[in-house]
Amino acid sequence: MQMNVSLTPELHDIVQRKVKSGLYSNASEVIRASIRNLEKEEQKQNSWNTLNKLLEDAADSGRSESTLDDIVNRVIKQNE
Numbered sequence: 001m002q003m004n005v006s007l008t009p010e011l012h013d014i015v016q017r018k019v020k021s022g023l024y025s026n027a028s029e030v031i032r033a034s035i036r037n038l039e040k041e042e043q044k045q046n047s048w049n050t051l052n053k054l055l056e057d058a059a060d061s062g063r064s065e066s067t068l069d070d071i072v073n074r075v076i077k078q079n080e
Contacts, residue, residue: 005031015027015030016033018030
C-alpha cells in the first residue's frame with residue numbers, strides 16, 4: 001500500500017542521512033523502521049503504565065500481615 005507523507009526539511013535530511021549511511025536501502029525502509037520503533041516504544045510505555053498502576057494499587061492496599069515465607073509457600077501450594 002502506498003502513502004505520501006510530508007516531512008519537514010530537518011526530517012527529510014535525517015531520512016536521507018540514514019539512506020546514505022547504507023543502513024537502509026531507501027526512504028521507505030527508514031520510515032517503516034521508525035514506525036515500528038514508535039509502536040514498540042508505545043507498547044513499552046503502556047507496560048510501564050500498567051506496572052505503575054499495579055504498584056500504586058499494591059501500595060494503597062496497605063501492609064500485609066503475611067511474611068515473605070508465607071507468601072512463597074502459598075504460591076507454591078497454588079501451583080502444585
